[in-house]
Structure formats: C-alpha cells, structure tokens
Amino acid sequence: MTTTILHVSDSHIGCQQYRNDTRREDFLDAFEQALAVARGEHPDHDNDPVDAVLHTGDLFDDQLTSFDDVYACHEALRGLREANIPFFVIVGNHEIRRNTDFVDEFVLTGDAIRLTRTPTPVNNEVALYGVDSVKQPDWEETDLSLESADEGLFRLVAMHQLFSPPIDAVGHEASNILDLEPVLDRFGTDVDGIALGDCHERLGDTCRGVPVWYPGSTERTTRDTPHPSVDLLTIDPEGSPQFDRERLLLDTREFIEIDIEFGESDTFDLVERKVEEKAPVADAVVFVNVRGAENGVTKQEIHDHLHARGVTHADVTDERVVEAIAGDLDDLDTESEIDVDAELDEAIGELDISEEARELEEMLRHADPDLDDTRRRGNAKERFRALAAERFGDAATGGDA
Structure with a gap:
C-alpha cells in the first residue's frame, strides 16, 4: 500500500x-x-x-x-x-x-x-x-x-x-x-x-x-x-x-518579457514588431524593458499599445532615462547632494509626538530592507499592541489594533 x-x-x-x-x-x-x-x-x-x-x-x-x-x-x-x-x-x-x-x-x-x-x-x-x-x-x-x-x-x-x-x-x-x-x-x-x-x-x-x-x-x-x-x-x-x-x-496566467532596444532611426514600429513576436499577449502580464537611443517613443505610448492588445497588466521599464541620467553624473556636485534620511530625521525630531510614536516610525522607516511589507507591518503591529498594553493595560489588546 x-x-x-x-x-x-x-x-x-x-x-x-x-x-x-x-x-x-x-x-x-x-x-x-x-x-x-x-x-x-x-x-x-x-x-x-x-x-x-x-x-x-x-x-x-x-x-x-x-x-x-x-x-x-x-x-x-x-x-x-x-x-x-x-x-x-x-x-x-x-x-x-x-x-x-x-x-x-x-x-x-x-x-x-x-x-x-x-x-x-x-x-x-x-x-x-x-x-x-x-x-x-x-x-x-x-x-x-x-x-x-x-x-x-x-x-x-x-x-x-x-x-x-x-x-x-x-x-x-x-x-x-x-x-x-x-x-x-x-x-x-x-x-x-x-x-x-x-x-x-x-x-x-x-x-x-x-x-x-x-x-x-x-x-x-x-x-x-x-x-x-x-x-x-x-x-x-x-x-x-x-x-x-x-x-x-498549474495552468496560471502567462508572464511575458519583451526587450526593445531602440536605434536612433527606430520608430514605434519596432514596438509593434516586438510585441507581435510574443503574440498572443492578450490576458498576459507583460514586462517591457526599453533600452538604447532616445527617439521620442514614450512609456505611455507603449502602455497604451499593450492595453489595446488586451493585456491584464503592463509594466514598462525605460532604461533610456537611466542611461541619460548616468551620462550627466560626472557633472554632479556630490557635496551638495541632499541626505533624504537625515532631512526626515530632523523634521520628525521637531514634531511634538510621543516616544512610542517615534519608536514605531523608526521601526517602519528604518526596518531591515530584506523584510517584505507584510512582515514589516506585522512587526510594527505587534510592538503597537505591546506599547498599548504597557500604557493602558491588557484590555487595550483585546481586539485588533
């Protein structure tokens, strides 16, 4: 048996x-x-x-x-x-x-x-x-x-x-x-x-x-x-x-990857050809990775084309923007860059909030980057319940916080 x-x-x-x-x-x-x-x-x-x-x-x-x-x-x-x-x-x-x-x-x-x-x-x-x-x-x-x-x-x-x-x-x-x-x-x-x-x-x-x-x-x-x-x-x-x-x-929805690299003379026709090569794309989740020369074709135009073809979800990454920014990095005055975290810390430090609120803000904003959103929220929720119990007694944790 x-x-x-x-x-x-x-x-x-x-x-x-x-x-x-x-x-x-x-x-x-x-x-x-x-x-x-x-x-x-x-x-x-x-x-x-x-x-x-x-x-x-x-x-x-x-x-x-x-x-x-x-x-x-x-x-x-x-x-x-x-x-x-x-x-x-x-x-x-x-x-x-x-x-x-x-x-x-x-x-x-x-x-x-x-x-x-x-x-x-x-x-x-x-x-x-x-x-x-x-x-x-x-x-x-x-x-x-x-x-x-x-x-x-x-x-x-x-x-x-x-x-x-x-x-x-x-x-x-x-x-x-x-x-x-x-x-x-x-x-x-x-x-x-x-x-x-x-x-x-x-x-x-x-x-x-x-x-x-x-x-x-x-x-x-x-x-x-x-x-x-x-x-x-x-x-x-x-x-x-x-x-x-x-x-x-299992018979699940198809995920499709499409790579498009534009030359200087390429037009929107290249998008249409690349999408057609992967056809049918209807009902699929489609990811488009755009590289190469800037030629006036926009992300929104690619999105519109995919949704007209009936995709369930479209995600377009345009690395041409990254390449353009990277080309200007040599001219960047790094000494004048803004430290966003430091600016936020200073702004929060000026707020009239409790130490408990500051602790929860710290947990959420400075959590381990390897934690997914659900685990991050769960940890903060558990700490909130513990803080509520310390301040208001066990009755504070009787329901969902």
Whole structure:
C-alpha cells in the first residue's frame, strides 16, 4: 500500500498583485486548481484522488485578509472535505497572527487539520508533524522537539522557513536563511522527510540523507517566480525507495518579457514588431524593458499599445532615462547632494509626538530592507499592541489594533 499526499504551499490568497483585481482572482483560482488536482479532477493531469493535502504555509497573503477571501477559501475547502480528503496545514509568516489564526476557523468547521509537534497519522503509513513559521528573533529559543511516532511510519515534518539546504545560501541575497542541519538535532527524533514552505521556487536536496524540498508557490508572486506548481508525494514505508516527488504544473496566467532596444532611426514600429513576436499577449502580464537611443517613443505610448492588445497588466521599464541620467553624473556636485534620511530625521525630531510614536516610525522607516511589507507591518503591529498594553493595560489588546 502507498500513501499519496499533494504538497501545496504559498498560495497567498488575497494577494492583489499590481493592485489588479484580476490578479487577486488568479491567486484564488490557482489554489482551487491545486484542490482539483487533489480530487483527481484537473484537466491537465490524470492522477487519482490523493489521500491528503499538505499545505506548508502562507495560505493567505496577509494578516488582514478580507472576509471575502476567507469565505472563498472556505468554499474551496468544503469541496475537498466532501471528497473525504483531509487538508493538513501550518501557518506561514505572511498570515501568522498574535492569537487566533485564520486556519483555526477552518479547524473548527472540520475543513482543516492544524499540524503540531505531535504526530498525526495518515493511512497508518505516515506520521505528519507541523511547525508554524518562527520569527527570526525567536528562532533559537523556539522548541522544535517532536514527539516520537509509532515504529514503521514515515515521519514527515512540515515547516515554513528559508533553509539551506535546499536553498544555496552562498548565492542567495536573503539574510534570513537558516542552517537546516542543527534543526535535525533539535527535533530530538529521527525524521524521514521535511516538506517546506516560504521559498516560491521549487527546490530539493538532502540533509544528512533526509530529503528536504520546496514545491514552489501556486501563483507567481514576482516577475521572476518560476512556473507555479504543486508536488505529488508518493510514500511507501516498506518500499524502495520509500519516497517519490512529482511536479505537477498549474495552468496560471502567462508572464511575458519583451526587450526593445531602440536605434536612433527606430520608430514605434519596432514596438509593434516586438510585441507581435510574443503574440498572443492578450490576458498576459507583460514586462517591457526599453533600452538604447532616445527617439521620442514614450512609456505611455507603449502602455497604451499593450492595453489595446488586451493585456491584464503592463509594466514598462525605460532604461533610456537611466542611461541619460548616468551620462550627466560626472557633472554632479556630490557635496551638495541632499541626505533624504537625515532631512526626515530632523523634521520628525521637531514634531511634538510621543516616544512610542517615534519608536514605531523608526521601526517602519528604518526596518531591515530584506523584510517584505507584510512582515514589516506585522512587526510594527505587534510592538503597537505591546506599547498599548504597557500604557493602558491588557484590555487595550483585546481586539485588533
């Protein structure tokens, strides 16, 4: 007997990418596609229904996800429950809250099972564990010990962190990549696999012989995110090999890159030809990179042309402007340049505001540049609650700040 688990991660439901309502709908659609794969109903794949779905965090994009998005997710999960396929989940860094998380409501209604450091059996073949996303300042103090599971079960741990391996820490810019090897010791028991979330690229490796992997995100969160996908896991504790992982692509909106380099004699005709080479562009998200000679063709004209062709979103980067500015840098009087941060600090210093307000302003404006907007807001929100509790007592933190 084998157990099949569909590994899904980083769905980011509610993400209104590019402030575009159509892109917000795309993120929900991609998640619904993943559940269709789980039920064996996706038109592009001929797999049988799986035994379980495992979601390794960032089901939602934000701590302040709208009720509409939570309700839509509820509806999608109801179809999975009606197919008798359990939905196992942990909480990611984008959605984690101070007290009750969104997924706790799904647990209450029977639409989800939240994983913990106590093993949850699947088919008497797999023991699932879960560790929610841990903020970096709390990482060293967090208890990662796992309760032992019955002999013969394949012990699979779900986590939502950036780890090396499988991420190449040397070639990666992020400063919050953690070393995975010490984590194996902190578990306090042997494990057979680690299913990860947080990295939106599909990656895989081993650590001390234990397979570790990211399935990738279900939708593109940036222009360079690889094609969205999910992983079909096949587990046979008595087999050889015990574990297999197959990538299943999702049918998501196309992202198209168009490079245009103008010569001095080129006109708008070059734009039309380059766009036509990538046709069809209708319904796609299109990025245009413009270089070369300045010839009077404007970004707005390129935008208008793309939207006339029915694109969902257009982003035009005109490097001709950068090149023109760079050519004048030698003439710049650097001694007279304005230090914007210093000017802001001086202006804020003159304001009649409390020390608490100054601390929150400092957190937001001088935060680690590697932090995304959601994590930055979340840190400030937690500090606000702590400051409110100090000043007004515990009653101040009874609701959302």
